[in-house]
Amino acid sequence: MSFNEIKKISQKTLKRLKDIEEKEFEAKILFGFDGFVDNVWSLVEERNSVKDYKLMKSMLTLNERIKESAGGGLSTEILRKDKRAGGFNANTARVLTVFNLKPTLMAFFEGEEIFKDIIKKSEIINLGEPCSAQIFEFNDGKLMFPNNENVRNLDWTQIKYKVGLDKLIKLFERSDLIAFGYWANMPYYNKIIKGIKEEILPEISRKKRHLFMDFGNVKKRSDSDLRMFAKSLSELEKYFKITVSLNRTEALDTAKALAIKNNNDNQSYKMMAAAIRAEMGISNFVLHTNSFAVSAAADGVKKLKQPYCQKPLLTTGSGDTFNGGYILGLLLSADREIQLAVASVTAGYYIRNGRPPKRNEMIEFLRGYPGLFLNE
Numbered sequence: 001m002s003f004n005e006i007k008k009i010s011q012k013t014l015k016r017l018k019d020i021e022e023k024e025f026e027a028k029i030l031f032g033f034d035g036f037v038d039n040v041w042s043l044v045e046e047r048n049s050v051k052d053y054k055l056m057k058s059m060l061t062l063n064e065r066i067k068e069s070a071g072g073g074l075s076t077e078i079l080r081k082d083k084r085a086g087g088f089n090a091n092t093a094r095v096l097t098v099f100n101l102k103p104t105l106m107a108f109f110e111g112e113e114i115f116k117d118i119i120k121k122s123e124i125i126n127l128g129e130p131c132s133a134q135i136f137e138f139n140d141g142k143l144m145f146p147n148n149e150n151v152r153n154l155d156w157t158q159i160k161y162k163v164g165l166d167k168l169i170k171l172f173e174r175s176d177l178i179a180f181g182y183w184a185n186m187p188y189y190n191k192i193i194k195g196i197k198e199e200i201l202p203e204i205s206r207k208k209r210h211l212f213m214d215f216g217n218v219k220k221r222s223d224s225d226l227r228m229f230a231k232s233l234s235e236l237e238k239y240f241k242i243t244v245s246l247n248r249t250e251a252l253d254t255a256k257a258l259a260i261k262n263n264n265d266n267q268s269y270k271m272m273a274a275a276i277r278a279e280m281g282i283s284n285f286v287l288h289t290n291s292f293a294v295s296a297a298a299d300g301v302k303k304l305k306q307p308y309c310q311k312p313l314l315t316t317g318s319g320d321t322f323n324g325g326y327i328l329g330l331l332l333s334a335d336r337e338i339q340l341a342v343a344s345v346t347a348g349y350y351i352r353n354g355r356p357p358k359r360n361e362m363i364e365f366l367r368g369y370p371g372l373f374l375n376e
Contacts, residue, residue, distance in 0.1 A: 006370050018363065029096060029178075031104065035090065035127075036132065042079045057138060083114060086135075090109075125167075127163075131151055183215045231280065237283065241284070245326055248287065273301055274296040304337065313353060318347050322344070
């Protein structure tokens, strides 16, 4: 992808954002169904004194130490880096609240102060106490160890009890976009979708709404489960314009479950994205990595490069933040290059600044976006 192509996409995205800069931008968005407290840690590679120590920068270093310690034991000092509101709901919806939208979240936020900022800016329907995750961050990635108990046990009966069927119908009816994550964490997810199809969709109008999904870490589910769920989504297309967004690893695992081959090069990723979308029978499939993102639809595949960030300030939540940006892009424009640009700029700003951008910050970052590729 040439510099001029990136510049052209950036310019038309900038124009779209400036077109709405002085206008009231409104949309009704419904999220479900998680809530996590993320405890974020760094690992100490070497310590000589209280103040003289070296942090472990690479996951490969830990990998070598684990291999060397196999058959014995390994003790590694950890340092608390942060405690954050996490999960699909918090990380994805935060992007929209910063953009002055007020989404509705069916979430596990109960009794936890860490969610106070997003609670102030959203309508919250509490489903229970949040789950927790221990996250170990490195410069080249992260290890995540979530305790999914509350989310894992959530089923359609509980949702109806907590929210109320009449209210659920009203929430779906008024929504322009509905966003669900993560299928991989929720054994009863398929039954929740079945309940929505049987008890909600027949009761609402047929206006074409967006349905956005992130499957989560599909590696923890069997290929047969993943294949069955992925192929079932086409049944929802008559009610929604469905977008599924996965990171590189999740997309490769999904392709494997659907018997789609990939040669691990950029052109193959575009072909793989198109094949996954076709197999699912959905409107749009998005694949995002730390160097590019693609969007596959019936009229072809769009791609946008992303500039490399050598020293990211924050990586945990970057995928969800990309998704929040893509949801914003869906609401702003039908142009998939604009959708990819809004998502990529949102995630790019986030990893460099530790938070999603406000509208004026997104515009400023977008102005300089092409220039970030000049030093690569």
